[in-house]
Amino acid sequence: MLSLLVFFVHGYRWGERIRGDERRFLELAKRFKEAGLRLYVVEHAPSMQKAYYGKPMYYSLEIPSLYGYSNYTSLMRMLYTLSFVIRVCLKFRRRIDIIYAHNQDVSNLVPALIAKAIIRKPLIIVLHSLQDFNFSFKELLKMYRGSILDSLLILSQRVIGRLILKLADMVFTVSHTVRKEAEKSLNIKRIVVTGNGVDTNKFRPLKLEKKYHAVFCGRIDFAQKGIDMLLKAWKTIVSNLPSAKLLLIGGFQDKHNQGLLKKFVEVLKLRDNIIITGFLPDEKLVELLNESNIFILISRFEGFGLSVLEAMSCGLPCIVSDIPVFKELHDGIAIFSSQESTKDLVNEVFKILSDRTRYERLSFFSRIHALKFSWQVIADKEVTIIRTIAKRYSKLR
Template sequence: MRIGLNLLYLIPGIVGGTETYARGLLRGLRQIKPDHEFFLFVNRESDRLIADDDPDFSKVVCPVYAVNRKNRYHFEQIRLRRYVKQYKIDLLHSLAYTSPIFLSGPSIVSIPDLNFKAFGNSMPLSRRLMLRLIVRQAVIRSNKVITISNFSREEILGQYPVPAEKVVVTHLAADNNEVMETKSDDEPGDQNLPALTLPYAMAFSSSTANKNLSGLIRAFLEAKKKHHILQKLVLIGHQYPVENDIQGSYGYKDIIWTGYLERRNVLEILKRADFMIYPSFYEGFGLPVLEAMTVGVPVICSHAASIPEVAGDAGIYFDPFSIKDMALCIARVAKNQLLRRELREKGFKNLDRFSWQQTAAQTVAVYDEVLQNNSFRHSREGRNPVLLKNR
């Protein structure tokens, strides 16, 4: 059967976790090689996502730029269904929140999380309202909804009037190939990497409210002042404004922002960290937790949302709303090398629960179920879906 993957949202290097999801799913599909033909509907920014002569996927470059959300939404809702018909797609899977509402054939939509509802106030009102409308219709009208954690599944079921069996979980995974491609510690460093003095802890810098950057900085400074930890804090990403009282605090000079880094360099810095801190209030999955474990870095993290589901027993948890609790956990791990070694080993074991091959296999099982149900429905109605499609 012909499966269409709607990747019109994907802007390489910009959309973050949903790009990782798409690339990981494609990698898993290559590994399991299901008995389906795959057509990737991409925008102009993503025309190099796969080669033109890729043996596993056919690429359809659509005349739209995703950077213009209004045009992309319009293309997806109005024009994409014509491409679906032209390429005789049996099932369309839209991988990021939205899908064509008035599609005539079977469809699946992936809803990684409901962050636009939980922390949507940072979005422009027009975009927030548009997402609320389109995502709701996508959830209701699609044959199945795929999400990436049991936490997100419960969120979706709590927000939309759909039966429980309609929402399916397929966990994400870390990319072990990326780790294997990074240099060993004794190889010469990348000249573009910032000069970092060991020891340090690391985290990701972000301006979005759910990432809890301000809380992390305050907790680190408290751990410095009250518990006298040796580690600096390396924040991967751009520097964002922080409150004035933070800038003058004891230990602030030990906070280092790297600025934007290429993916390879992110992993180089991550794997040299004593531990990673993941302080989010809200996540649909929490992929950096697995990425840290892949390179043998201990994780201390928030006990909120999906994060415990991902970290399992391999993380040290704190209350992200409590600066004191965060600081205590940071100090506990920073000062205990034996604990860090134990967390490292637990992290490696935790990774066994996740793989892109498993994600792909579970996704294909959803495809097969929807296609079988659609074929059964047509047969009961006295119609042959193959003949109908070729009219």
């Protein structure tokens, strides 16, 4: 039985938020186990599998929680994590066949590289987006509100991340758009597109009364998700349709984004038209998606945008930004809108709401489109490649 040492280090607890990359790993882990792989997963305590599955799916190597200890800086957390990883590698080094980093965050890449050096086994990295590696120092300074120290720290992390990606034995990506960017900007050759999926049995159409005109689902992150443009567009919609309700589902990226959302809602006078739910368990998420008419995601950049697929699986017409990855994945199915102009978005919302025949057609083809994206197909593809790499490496030894 092949054994994987997986780095699933995330900076928050279940119930705060869940990103697409975390959902991806949790969905694949179950299928990896069914395929006969043994997973040793390094993650923060408490393990996410307890809330997601309700039962163990892998052997969790929990990093003792440092939540609530304000005296632990980011650097100290990283050093603590690395010392934990070294102990894990020394203990399990004879059992591991493959090292697997579930995303490109430095919190996973650095420990994975250390594991590769100690255990001397192949490293596979799942690359969800290259946007983290493309910011200039000037852009970082703007993002971190003038803090030179924070900007330099993040810039150094991204330089390290680029170097580690080049040292991987194989890179999996979630879209052809990400693959092309990686080949061009990082000159990575050992790269395979394995994609993303959706659980169409969980995310499915339900016959529920429509209570909300539109819904957004994702992290409340103004810089990436275009929340500012969405709220400005909704202000215009409300001026023509005072009863218009917009549902915002998802955890906050940080306290800055939380404060920014509150400020936007107050300044635009949208308190009666915006419903903010925060993070929701999947059962409630599916219910609210089905109670909404339209799904909107006008991100400025994405590696995949898993929430679009989940909304489509529930039969929602989707309006998305005209960025390359959405055109790759949803051309002919989604409605595209400029991520820098509210005019297109406002017009498309009213067009869909006012034309029932078009609405039903978009809803039908959204569901059909989502059925093409299977977690099982992705898991089978990755398992085949993992077995091939492990077999090839054992022969070289």
